[in-house]
Amino acid sequence: xxxxxxxxxxxxxxxxxxxxxxxxxxxxxxxxxxxxxxxxxxxxxxxxxxxxxxxxxxxxxxxxxxxxxxxxxxxxxxxxxxxxxxxxxxxxxxxxxxxxxxxxxxxxxxxxxxxxxxxxxxxxxxxxxxxxxxxxxxxxxxxxxxxxxxxxxxxxxxxxxxxxxxxxxxxxxxxxxxxxxxxxxxxxxxxxxxxxxxxxxxxxxxxxxxxxxxxxxxxxxxxxxxxxxxxxxxxxxxxxxxxxxxxxxxxxxxxxxxxxxxxxxx
Amino acid sequence: xxxxxxxxxxxxxxxxxxxxxxxxxxxxxxxxxxxxxxxxxxxxxxxxxxxxxxxxxxxxxxxxxxxxxxxxxxxxxxxxxxxxxxxxxxxxxxxxxxxxxxxxxxxxxxxxxxxxxxxxxxxxxxxxxxxxxxxxxxxxxxxxxxxxxxxxxxxxxxxxxxxxxxxxxxxxxxxxxxxxxxxxxxxxxxxxxxxxxxxxxxxxxxxxxxxxxxxxxxxxxxxxxxxxxxxxxxxxxxxxxxxxxxxxxxxxxxxxxxxxxxxxxx
Numbered sequence: 001x002x003x004x005x006x007x008x009x010x011x012x013x014x015x016x017x018x019x020x021x022x023x024x025x026x027x028x029x030x031x032x033x034x035x036x037x038x039x040x041x042x043x044x045x046x047x048x049x050x051x052x053x054x055x056x057x058x059x060x061x062x063x064x065x066x067x068x069x070x071x072x073x074x075x076x077x078x079x080x081x082x083x084x085x086x087x088x089x090x091x092x093x094x095x096x097x098x099x100x101x102x103x104x105x106x107x108x109x110x111x112x113x114x115x116x117x118x119x120x121x122x123x124x125x126x127x128x129x130x131x132x133x134x135x136x137x138x139x140x141x142x143x144x145x146x147x148x149x150x151x152x153x154x155x156x157x158x159x160x161x162x163x164x165x166x167x168x169x170x171x172x173x174x175x176x177x178x179x180x181x182x183x184x185x186x187x188x189x190x191x192x193x194x195x196x197x198x199x200x201x202x203x204x205x206x207x208x209x210x211x212x213x214x215x216x217x218x219x220x221x222x223x224x225x226x227x228x229x230x231x232x233x234x235x236x237x238x239x240x241x242x243x244x245x246x247x248x249x250x251x252x253x254x255x256x257x258x259x260x261x262x263x264x265x266x
Numbered sequence: 267x268x269x270x271x272x273x274x275x276x277x278x279x280x281x282x283x284x285x286x287x288x289x290x291x292x293x294x295x296x297x298x299x300x301x302x303x304x305x306x307x308x309x310x311x312x313x314x315x316x317x318x319x320x321x322x323x324x325x326x327x328x329x330x331x332x333x334x335x336x337x338x339x340x341x342x343x344x345x346x347x348x349x350x351x352x353x354x355x356x357x358x359x360x361x362x363x364x365x366x367x368x369x370x371x372x373x374x375x376x377x378x379x380x381x382x383x384x385x386x387x388x389x390x391x392x393x394x395x396x397x398x399x400x401x402x403x404x405x406x407x408x409x410x411x412x413x414x415x416x417x418x419x420x421x422x423x424x425x426x427x428x429x430x431x432x433x434x435x436x437x438x439x440x441x442x443x444x445x446x447x448x449x450x451x452x453x454x455x456x457x458x459x460x461x462x463x464x465x466x467x468x469x470x471x472x473x474x475x476x477x478x479x480x481x482x483x484x485x486x487x488x489x490x491x492x493x494x495x496x497x498x499x500x501x502x503x504x505x506x507x508x509x510x511x512x513x514x515x516x517x518x519x520x521x522x523x524x525x526x527x528x529x530x531x532x
């Protein structure tokens with residue numbers, strides 16, 4: 001994922017889009033591999049895209065910078081990276097026109113700022129934006145599918161669900177995930193470390209990670225996350241439960257207490 | 267900034283550390299140029315570091331992955347990137363020992379998991395962690411200063427304030443920033459775009475960015491941020507005020523209303 005926007009770099013806006021996309025993909029049994037955040041700047045955007053493309057992801061989602069204002073320059077950055085021009089896309093222009101028409105604003109002129117949102121890199125396809133003006137963009141860059149989405153969370157989410165998730169699901173097949181969070185008290189993370197190492201050795205591919213939550217009334221607090229992803233639901237769930245039982249046993253033997261969160265953190 | 271941790275990629279943890287560091291630097295008149303987030307994986311960490319170093323930042327802050335558990339592998343990734351070994355650092359080991367002693371845990375053995383937190387890339391210097399166990403790390407990588415900080419927010423913040431901010435301040439000198447947020451109603455972002463473009467032309471170097479906040483009771487809502495950074499306080503403040511006045515005038519002339527937020531968003 002490439003997130004574009006100075007507001008993310010100056011502590012104006014929390015990157016909840018990366019959080020949401022990561023969560024969504026993880027729950028599908030896939031995974032967000034990397035996030036980069038850059039400023040609204042064509043050179044920075046195209047340089048970041050070159051770097052990401054060199055690592056050959058299957059999918060790349062670019063979020064932010066599709067709007068009508070001068071700082072919205074993501075599509076120009078994508079075009080520069082690909083070495084193609086931006087062109088007025090009739091499909092995108094139709095979507096923008098219908099967006100205003102639906103809101104009873106048919107009389108609104110298609111000013112340059114509005115037409116700007118229909119200027120897509122040559123060879124790309126507009127994606128309908130059911131809740132906002134700027135269409136999303138899909139383009140096939142060799143072995144990598146690239147999607148560009150507006151940064152407004154409600155618009156990003158809507159286009160992601162409608163236009164990206166079906167393609168990701170097709171690529172990964174049906175996967176199951178078991179996620180468990182244990183709340184541990186009275187054990188230090190450094191004391192837990194060898195048990196985690198052993199459990200990871202017994203369960204290769206599993207995810208077991210401790211998150212220290214400070215000391216409360218002199219007692220160390222830890223959240224321990226366990227995740228297993230697999231093709232078969234029962235096997236995946238059983239393995240998750242087995243790891244949780246093993247880890248709980250270790251913690252209790254070393255004098256700590258264990259409580260399972262009814263809603264896991266992942 | 268390089269943030270390390272699978273929890274940031276699976277929607278388990280919001281990257282509040284990037285938000286905090288970005289905000290802190292912006293308020294000093296500096297700026298976070300780029301954020302990358304990668305998984306707990308030595309290859310991913312070292313590859314990301316190579317990519318970042320190629321863009322020659324003055325400072326690089328690496329956050330997360332300094333703890334005692336097997337997934338904490340940031341310092342090994344840094345060492346691989348630099349082509350140096352990790353070595354037990356006596357200064358770091360002393361800090362870890364004193365941390366346990368201060369908490370009345372002097373009897374706790376320095377197990378391998380605890381000693382691990384003192385294994386630093388050769389040539390680096392430990393930074394005191396006043397609120398947790400794992401020391402921070404500072405190292406001079408040619409023209410770039412690299413800092414590694416634990417991912418636990420309270421620890422990251424404490425080391426950042428004590429050990430990084432003084433060096434950043436020295437590098438940038440005394441800078442002033444004026445940040446203003448205007449709440450606009452009844453104007454579309456696409457109608458505002460030409461006024462922003464003109465204001466940016468009149469005030470090169472200023473930051474003027476609109477954040478759409480949806481439609482409430484049929485009325486478009488926008489937050490407009492204006493920021494100016496400069497060496498002289500009065501000039502910087504005056505320029506910010508001038509831009510705000512110009513933008514408010516434009517919005518009112520086109521039929522919108524303007525309210526200034528007493529606490530700007532930046």
